[in-house]
Amino acid sequence: xxxxxxxxxxxxxxxxxxxxxxxxxxxxxxxxxxxxxxxxxxxxxxxxxxxxxxxxxxxxxxxxxxxxxxx
Numbered sequence: 001x002x003x004x005x006x007x008x009x010x011x012x013x014x015x016x017x018x019x020x021x022x023x024x025x026x027x028x029x030x031x032x033x034x035x036x037x038x039x040x041x042x043x044x045x046x047x048x049x050x051x052x053x054x055x056x057x058x059x060x061x062x063x064x065x066x067x068x069x070x071x
Contacts, residue, residue: 001014024040031037041048053063 001017003014003017004012006012021040024042026041026043027038028041029036029038043049053059
C-alpha cells in the first residue's frame with residue numbers, strides 16, 4: 001500500500017489500512033532502521049498518560065513544569 005505525505009506533513013493512510021485497524025485515532029510513531037513505524041494506540045484516559053509518563057521517566061513535577069510553560 002502507498003501512503004501520501006502532504007505539504008503540511010500529514011500522512012494519508014490507505015483506506016484498506018484504516019479499515020483493517022478499525023477506529024484508531026492515535027498512533028505511536030517511531031523510526032527504525034530508516035523505516036517509519038506506526039503503532040495504533042487506544043488511549044484510555046488518564047491511565048494511559050500515566051503509563052506513558054512512566055515509560056519516559058517523567059514525574060508529576062515535569063508535567064507541572066510543562067503545563068506552566070504552555071500557559
